[in-house]
Amino acid sequence: MKKEINQIGKDVIDLQIKSLRKLKNSINQPFERAVKSILKCKSKVIICGVGKSGIIASKISATLSSVGTPSFTVSASDCSHGDLGRITNKDILILISYSGNTLELKNIIKYAKSNKILLIGIVSDKNSILYKFSNIKLLIPEVTESGDGIVPTSSTTSQLAIGDALSIALMRMKNFGKLDFKKFHPSGSLGNKLKTAKDVMLINNKIPFVNENHLMRKALRILNLKKLGFIVVINNQNLNVGIFTDGDLKRLLQKKRSIESKKIKNFMTKNPFIVEEDMLATEILFQMNKKKITSACVYKKGNKRKITGVIHIHNLLKNLK
Numbered sequence: 001m002k003k004e005i006n007q008i009g010k011d012v013i014d015l016q017i018k019s020l021r022k023l024k025n026s027i028n029q030p031f032e033r034a035v036k037s038i039l040k041c042k043s044k045v046i047i048c049g050v051g052k053s054g055i056i057a058s059k060i061s062a063t064l065s066s067v068g069t070p071s072f073t074v075s076a077s078d079c080s081h082g083d084l085g086r087i088t089n090k091d092i093l094i095l096i097s098y099s100g101n102t103l104e105l106k107n108i109i110k111y112a113k114s115n116k117i118l119l120i121g122i123v124s125d126k127n128s129i130l131y132k133f134s135n136i137k138l139l140i141p142e143v144t145e146s147g148d149g150i151v152p153t154s155s156t157t158s159q160l161a162i163g164d165a166l167s168i169a170l171m172r173m174k175n176f177g178k179l180d181f182k183k184f185h186p187s188g189s190l191g192n193k194l195k196t197a198k199d200v201m202l203i204n205n206k207i208p209f210v211n212e213n214h215l216m217r218k219a220l221r222i223l224n225l226k227k228l229g230f231i232v233v234i235n236n237q238n239l240n241v242g243i244f245t246d247g248d249l250k251r252l253l254q255k256k257r258s259i260e261s262k263k264i265k266n267f268m269t270k271n272p273f274i275v276e277e278d279m280l281a282t283e284i285l286f287q288m289n290k291k292k293i294t295s296a297c298v299y300k301k302g303n304k305r306k307i308t309g310v311i312h313i314h315n316l317l318k319n320l321k
Contacts, residue, residue, distance in 0.1 A: 046093050100121065
């Protein structure tokens, strides 16, 4: 019985894999036209489907919106009761239907044609009304459904996949990157993964600045006061020339050298680890672990020696929880 249940699951997945292979081979000129048309759209992408296709429409719309293409869904049934007024001729309309002959779609197609709204059809039947009246026809290859061929499974997987393909193609064409994506995902674990140096750094009077000509006795007071385990050494132009760490101090003390009356620039590390404000916090943590260090100086793009913040590994880990 256990093997039989597992085999059912594998058979369902096998059918979906076959449908995706067919779909991959069907990506051609209409797909490119769809992407280019949506790129030119100055308004929104409205997506509509019936039944299970309606659920897929919601997911595609959410993905589009999250990667920089404003989108919302409309209910096929509600469109016959006033929601058609939400769609304008500046919008692009995507209709999803495996058969393409669903009764609820007829009024929407008629409205789109009479109002000159660009219609993209995601459909499998070349003889359907949706295929016939779509300006751009994204043909989903015919597939075998699971559950005696009657449960929408392989077809909805194909619909979802082509929606994802459209979304990522648009994302790439718009040069929509991680920082753009972060704006729409400020919370949760995903938001943490997309935090940048600017989000986690210590700024202003929390930065342990010391002039390179200060004597060590003053530098050590600041090192102790700020409690970060390091100080940032700058010149008279407020530009970074190095850092000095607790580790540097321990190594000096082991040599039993008299250092209090000497200048900090004689003992500083001249090439500290620096990162740009836009660098991902996760990448900074990786680099810190790799280099076996606990601090980083942050600069704003354009001037690597102008320090705008500092990061300590303890503070970094706290922000990435």
